[in-house]
Amino acid sequence: MTEAYIYDAIRSPRGKGRPDGALHEVTAVNLSAQMLNAVQARNGLTGHAVEDVIWGNVTQVGEQGGCLARSAVLASDLDQSIPGLAINRFCASGIEAVNLAANQVKGGAGQAYIAGGVEMMSRVAMGSDGAAIAVDPTLAMRSYFVPQGISADIIATEYGFTREQADALAVESQRRAVQAWREGRFARSIVPVRDRNGLTILDHDEYIRPGTDLAALGALKPAFKEMGEVMPGFDKVALMKYPHLERIEHIHHAGNSSGIVDGAAAILIGSRDFGVAHGLTPRARIRATAKIGTDPTIMLTGPVPVTEKILHDSGMAITDIDLFEVNEAFASVVLRFQQAFDIDPARVNVNGGSIAMGHPLGATGAIIIGTLLDELERSGKSTGLATLCIASGMGVATIIERV
Numbered sequence: 001m002t003e004a005y006i007y008d009a010i011r012s013p014r015g016k017g018r019p020d021g022a023l024h025e026v027t028a029v030n031l032s033a034q035m036l037n038a039v040q041a042r043n044g045l046t047g048h049a050v051e052d053v054i055w056g057n058v059t060q061v062g063e064q065g066g067c068l069a070r071s072a073v074l075a076s077d078l079d080q081s082i083p084g085l086a087i088n089r090f091c092a093s094g095i096e097a098v099n100l101a102a103n104q105v106k107g108g109a110g111q112a113y114i115a116g117g118v119e120m121m122s123r124v125a126m127g128s129d130g131a132a133i134a135v136d137p138t139l140a141m142r143s144y145f146v147p148q149g150i151s152a153d154i155i156a157t158e159y160g161f162t163r164e165q166a167d168a169l170a171v172e173s174q175r176r177a178v179q180a181w182r183e184g185r186f187a188r189s190i191v192p193v194r195d196r197n198g199l200t201i202l203d204h205d206e207y208i209r210p211g212t213d214l215a216a217l218g219a220l221k222p223a224f225k226e227m228g229e230v231m232p233g234f235d236k237v238a239l240m241k242y243p244h245l246e247r248i249e250h251i252h253h254a255g256n257s258s259g260i261v262d263g264a265a266a267i268l269i270g271s272r273d274f275g276v277a278h279g280l281t282p283r284a285r286i287r288a289t290a291k292i293g294t295d296p297t298i299m300l301t302g303p304v305p306v307t308e309k310i311l312h313d314s315g316m317a318i319t320d321i322d323l324f325e326v327n328e329a330f331a332s333v334v335l336r337f338q339q340a341f342d343i344d345p346a347r348v349n350v351n352g353g354s355i356a357m358g359h360p361l362g363a364t365g366a367i368i369i370g371t372l373l374d375e376l377e378r379s380g381k382s383t384g385l386a387t388l389c390i391a392s393g394m395g396v397a398t399i400i401e402r403v
Contacts, residue, residue: 002271004102005282006400007112009370010038010191011265014205014358017121022202023193023262024122028057028064031193032072032118035266038191039114040077043268043280048081050268051110054101055086056093056117057362061129064120072118088362089291091329092388092396093117094265095365099289099398101269111277112270117362120262126361133296133392144241144297146234148391149224149252151299152330154238156251158298159336163251166331167217170256170355172345173328174212177352181205185351185378189370207259207358222250223257241297256331261358265366284373287383287399288314294393300333302395303387304340310385310397318343321399322381325368327388328353337387350375364388369398376402 012031015023023031032055039045055069069084089096094117101113133139134147146154156166180186181204192203228235228248235248275282290310294302303326311317318341326337326348334353338345351371354364365388372384387397 001106002108004105004269004286005272005275005403006267006284006286006373007270007275007280007282008039008043008268009373010035010189011363011367011370012191012193012263013202014207014360015122015202015262016206017260017262017358019122021122021262022206023120026193027123028068028118028120029071029075031120031264032068033076034193035116035191035264036072036076036078036114039266039268044278047079049278050082050112050114051104052113053082053084054097054113054115055084056088056097056365057086058088058090058093058119059124059126059129060086060088062124064124089394089396090391091327091359091361092365092390092394093362094367095369095386095388095396095398098267098269098366098369099396102286102289105269105271111274112268114266114268116264116266116366118264119360119362121260121360122262126260144237146237146297147224147227148299149257150228150234150238150248151297152252152257152332153224153228153248153250154242154298155300155332155336157245157249159339161251161332161335165335166251166256167214169331169334170217171212171214173349173352173355174209176350177205177208177356178210180351181208185374189374205357207261208356212255217255220253220255223253225250238297252330252332256355258329258354259358261360263358263360263363263367265363265370267366267369282403283377284400284402287401289398291394291396294395296393299391299393300329300389301336302389302393303333303337306395306397307341307385307387310399314399321383321385322347323350323372323375323384324348325372325384325386327359327364327368328355329359329389331355333389365396369400373400
């Protein structure tokens, strides 16, 4: 079987995800096109150089609707002979795009792909697509649907994580992100976003809050307590599903949950022959990919079983992995991952995560692949694993290895 290699990994800075954010005036198509143009220019691609563009996006309505991937290709400088595929695996859409591309290369269905994703959360509101699992009572009741924030609090309750632990993880995420930016650790990957006149409008992650401390986070009220305990009373739904829990401990708030932001990321994946033909040197190979379904109510525990699956399928052990990127959707997700595998927190999200820098849903999976690759190179380490929890109960993982 052909090996699949990563040749380039880029991302935009992440905007605040609000109307006053720097990227609010940039459309999803435009931001995607800027990422595609950057990959093309950085790697000297011409003509039908890649087989396809596989592009993740979660809220596929309005300007993010249709086949956003094809729209992005047509808005970019790529040749029109290159098609586009828009995919949605919720928060793992970006990493699933990478995995699909890698497995297409491995299977001989094309020499190269551009994979990644985008989410403009300031322009297309999360949930505006009216997902059936949330709004169709025949499915919502059957699956004991609760919002993700409640799910995160269920994890904290089930596995014994405290507000103090969650806040400490959030403070550390902010500290690491600030240090990473100060030391230029993202410099190779960041592509500044420009306006229609070519002027730079954002060149750094806008969401970071330097100086965040435990006192500041301690003053924040739990974000999901009212919807859980009062109206619409999702705690009762959770307790019907998990009667062994006496009550749901609400520990999550805006400061220890992922930020709502705008952003995009792209990864160039190809065979060894593709690199030779284009004079490119591979940076890493995609060693393994995996996905799994999990309990749809607690929902966000997927990183644990999918990591067990990818290690089993590839004949590896957790000790074979040097560094981990576990998307910080909520603090309890990362705490549970570290607890399950007894992993040193110093090896997880070394440069901060989505609590500090934000989580542009369809892009984050590709972002953390690039972040992981950059850190493996910076630290001289060999092997890394990236994984995300996913709405409605799923998990996706990817193992990469430097070459």
